[in-house]
Amino acid sequence: MNKQIVGIDFGASNLKVIAYNGRKERVIKLNKLQSKGAEIPNVIYYGKDNEIKIGDRAEKELDNKNKISYIKRKLELKDWKCYIENINREKNAQDIASDIFTLLNNKIKENLSIEKFDSIITMPVCFSEVQKNRIKKAAISAGIDVKSIITEPFAALFSIEELFEDDGEKIVVIFDFGGSTLDLSLVKIIKDDEDIEVIELASVGLHYGGMDIDKGIYENILYLKYKDVIDKILSESKQDIITSKGLSVEFVNFVNMAKSLKENIFATDIDDDDEMEEQYLDSLGNFYEFGLTKQEIINMFEKLGLKEKIIEVLDELFENSDEVNKEDVTIVKAFGGSSNIDYFRNILSDYFGEDIFDSEDWESEEVYTAIASGATRYFYAKELEEEYNFEIHNVIPFNIGIEENNRYIKYINRNEFYGFETLYRPLFIKELNKKQYLLSIYQSFEDIDGVDIDDERVIFMGNIKLTKELYSTSDVILFKMKMLEDSILKLSFYEQKENDDIVLIEDQFLSIGG
Template sequence: MTAIGIDLGTSYSCVAVFRNNRAEIIANDEGNRVTPSCVSFTDTERLIGDEAKSEESMNYANTLLQIKRLIGRTYDEEIVQKDLKLLGFEVLNKDNKPQIQVNYLNKVTTFYPEEVSAMVLTHLKEAAEAYIGSKVTDAVITVPAYFNDSQRKETKHAGEIAGFNVLQLLNEPTAAAIAYGIENEDEGARNILIFDLGGGTFDVTVMSIKNNVFEVKATGGDTHLGGEDLDNRMVDYFSKMFNEMHNVNMMNSKRALSRLRVACEAAKKKLSVATHAKIQIDGLYNGIDFKTTFSRATFENLNNYYFDKTIKTVEKTLTEAMLDKNKIDDVVLVGGSTRIPKIREMLQKFFSGKTLYKTINPDEAVALGAAAQAENLKLGKFILRDIVPLSLGVEVDGDFMSAVILKNTKIPTTRTINVTTARDDQTTLNISIYQGERAATIDNMFLGAFLLEGILPAPRGVASVELCFEIDSSGILDVSARDMKSGQKNKIIINDEKRLLAEKDIARMTADAEKFKQADEELRNQHKSKNELEDFALRTKQSAQDLYSDQKITKHEERHLVELCTETLTWLDLNKKANPAVLKQKKIELESIAHPIFSQLYLFDHTKTNLPKNSRENCAEFDNVEKFADADSIAATWSPSPNSSTDDSTTFSNSNNENRAGPSNWGNGRSTLRASLISTGQNEQESLKKVTSYDQVLKSLRQKLKNTNDEEEDF
């Protein structure tokens, strides 16, 4: 069955099919190759596309446009509230989700944004079926690269409402790159930059194309920047002009604003080919006519903020792709707004006069690429490697986001990490998912959460929960968790429409990640120091209990260590925000007490498993050494007698070598051992023989520990 590709745009949409070894644009029933993403309702019918667009100025309350800016968003978002002031139709708050109200067939009817988008998709589907001559159900639908998970999910839902089997949600700039690659398949390896500025969204993607492999290097953009924003600036400019000229306030008249918007859009298009455009509207407000001339220079000055923003995004995306602008072979223009002369001038200047790639129709490139990908999913003619636009992670320690899937990771992908409990005998684990580039969760966007129950009771830090993040080829996230011991499982598909990643959040995350880089690094260091102290205290406490059970340390030592570790963990619970320097000092204090107690084990137990075989055999002579000297006396500092032999002096000299590994008092243990042997009644010769063997063991031990110093320090 034939599959089609659809570019579902904010202002206009386009549909294409791949056949006869090439992608073809499908015209609508009026013969136009692009269709307005517009739906209008009257007392007698529903209009879609060009017919609906013609109703915009008169039937403004029932003509729905720019729906893509509402899909997957929440009603209370600042950018949504700002848009609502400029829209002619009524938008209600339904459980914090935008719901559109219209009068259809003399009845008040409401629709969710995805339902309206489904109407546009259905219109395109019917045009495709008429063109192909058969039923069409499979489609690849494109979305902006910076669409978040909720926006992608609702777009896919719209496709399903329209009767499509959505094969894939494809990023718009990636689709355009595929169209470019097909046009230039004989050019060899190339690095390209897709500059996609449409009616409502803006994307920049850097890609490499080699041997039929399309690999995305980096992507950037803004889900709320496009031609509609330029129109809004013009509407605001002219409405203020009209109010000042006639001492009125037309801002509360949706009819007047809708008519002015239509005129501004026409003037904007005119300025792409001329230096001046006229705006004439009869009876704009209170019967007052409005007539003015608008220059290209004024238009450019009015929207210079947006133009500069696009160039800064290009520069940042190239940095993330680790490519110099001189390494870009072609700059491909996509989207109707790239026809604006100022945009082209600034881009060409940024790329040192490079000729921009304008061979592909900017209105059609995305649909052509989507159609090619729909065919490729069946035949596998080329390989596509897309990426994640923003990092995804899980909340740990209550306020820290641990990134699981990093920004610019290739998709589809699966990443797994292990998390654990924070309290003793904890049987449930709340898993919160975030998206963003900051270290603290409060600075990132909350996507959703779920609860894993049935964890077997255990001391904190013991339970192990496997957390799996999976992103499919459409960029939709699926998170699952499994308790490794009990086998309990739970999962979530992030589609909570109440938790969205708005444009303001994306812009803030990107800017703040640079601005507060130092603060983020300090937070990461604090988190690292806290974890190191907690881990050391828990391991030391457990080791002390285990060693006492094996009768390798005394009850006094075990109790002392356990009390110290418990005090440290209690302090840590009360001082989670402590300075890294304080945390490190606490760890040093605990180490200074634990290490002398544990160090004896290197001589009388650990030596056997870490030294060469001959050294372990020598060490066997000292299995029962504790009956000659207690552990504390061996670890204690020993001051040799003035009558100590030359052998003793040599041993002390070696033990003080600055490059040795192990505690500084190990050499003193030699004299302690010798004195202990003599005190038990053994003669001088036998004692000296055993002490000589002790020397050999000690030297081997030092040499071994030199090579494993880093490994042993963790103990």
């Protein structure tokens, strides 16, 4: 097979791209400053004369007003946009993501010496369908052919070759702790000779990641520890006060220093109380030295209750599955940059037992490219695999409902399988007339029902416009809802006739976020 499949891990902190042709993987080298080509920072810089840089080259730019990091987080916001001075233009998050994808597209084609490829892009479990659609639109507008978008932990699953080697049943937990989210997936794998069934039983997410840890280290440790020095630097700063992200330049620099200290501490075998130091250059050219210990970071984790929050999410994963308990788990795999922190891996060891997950045996080398790699293998297994017969079932990681009397009414439960169809539900003609036969669809990641439609936990997905002229009843019609695997929501509308026959009147389809 000569078809090139490309997995794009559009991470909050880093970008990773892997190509796969059914036989061999190839890491896409994204820029010349990359020693191994495994990842680059998800940072974009808009220079003068239409020059655009991403990755390390962008991160090294000192002009913070025209540099944007963590665009993935901005895609979560309803109306985020910023003015970029060097290009004299305002851009929203989708525009900026599209610019990043454009440069990725060029690098992929250059590396592979091809003009066309199929791509699979990954996203967090707790990304809404609207956010998912924004990523997809950004990639498509950059000229990338997007075949599928899947969740990050489910993609990582397919990078683990050992899971598909031996016959029998395995219960697997994927723990993916990245830059912006913690995502978990509970999967059953059944292999019988050439037949492999992959069933995602549940998925959950926590909106907290490495960038939150970095910000917390600065605010809760470094600033309190060096308050007088930092206040002096801030007061004397000649830097522009506000960046394109709406933050002070010095704040961004201090958070980046916190990130660097954190990564060095957990990448080095030092005692918990040994201080790791780093120099800081302020805008006046003065050097300062700041120190941080592993124990100080751990104390912050304890104070923030991160262990309890992670255990709560792990418990929720199993509560959402009727099939298995944590005692049934046979394999646990940890991915994502924040899994480099042994404090979090130790939580997994305590929760599942060291015979299931041994924190000390964890290999950090495989975590960075696993999601992009797994994305390519997922698509290959689903669409192109010839040696094995793969049957793959994903779950819906959110609830789906409609607006009734300004309230969110849930119809599809979280962690139902894609393709699940509801029973018949009533819609009253009186209410449809009030809204000119417009039906509003919403989703929520929390198990809520009957709350106000303006509740921040409720996310608008789109509208369905029924064809009023097709309906003869003056009382009630029936409908069913079905979420298809290609992010299309199908709604079927019926009338019940006098002889009690239920007759299909029309099908409507909602392209989520479109």
